[in-house]
Amino acid sequence: MFASLVLVLLIAAIAWIGASVGLAPLFGVVLPYAAVLVFIGGMIWRMTYWAKSPVPFCIPTTGGQEQSLDFIKQAKIDCPSTTWGVVKRMFTEVFLFRSLFRNTSAEIVENDPVNKGPRLIYYSSLWLWAFALIFHYSVLVIFIRHFRFFMEPVPAPITWVETIDGIMQVGSPRFYWTGGLALVALLFLLARRVWNYRLRYISLANDYFPLWLLLGIVCSGLCLRYFDKTEISQVKIYLMGLTHFAPVSAAGINGLFFIHLTLVCVLLMYFPFSKLAHMPGVFFSPTRNMANNSRRIRHINPWNPPKQYFTYPEYEDAYRDAMAEAGLPLEKQPEKAAE
Structure with a gap:
């Protein structure tokens, strides 16, 4: 855990020092372009690899009664047997995290008054589902809001999203709720991994690093907006120059901005090769995108070539x-x- 934190702090320190000693073109021009190329190339490679991987068995994850006799009610979303059922299941999975909502946790009660001894109990884990949903939708809104830095004039839908996000204005500048919610959700996910001893036991550096990296991005973004402020118009000119492949000088921009930008670039480069790639990966998962119809349709194993x-x-x-x-x-x- 601490090694991942030190690594993120080291990346931030390098960006801060680099921007201070005149290396702003490296961290503000070369690194963003390289990060976008690595992200696009890495995601294409990852999805191509998934698409080419054979599926030897029909292995959809089931969570209810499969299709059987007419008088037995089928769980058409949790155990779909048709393509339309798979579409509905994927929709609820992607937009509502249905499988995480149905997740349970297990715990051993040492002195159960009923059994007079240890007992294994299961209970719902809705807190994880709630904070995961809050984090992902907050990041989505933040991502949409940031398009205002790359477009002129700003499209009306982006302005609407920005207005709704800050509709309950608190102080000046206007407080965006998604920034605070994303920070709270990330702190919960980190605290859960640290304080749950079973989860902490199986956690590796690649579990902590994206959490610290995302925390660094969110915290630096909040600091840029509410505390160590920078000139927004100058940042927009600079980012639009990058978008139009006509970079402009970054002189005068706050050094904290380059920390924020560098952490985002590191996240982009890290994304395709990490667990964070589950975002497109869910669409390639045979446990989710296959119908449970093995009793009606024969599944052919693509790993079985013709034999002599x-x-x-x-x-x-x-x-x-x-x-x-x-x-x-x-x-x-x-x-x-x-x-």
């Missing part, structure tokens, strides 16, 4: 003499023995 079969008559023709010498029963005796 060796029939028993061919086998006996090849080894007849040796089999006769060993005393094995034969359908046809060797020619010498028949004479």
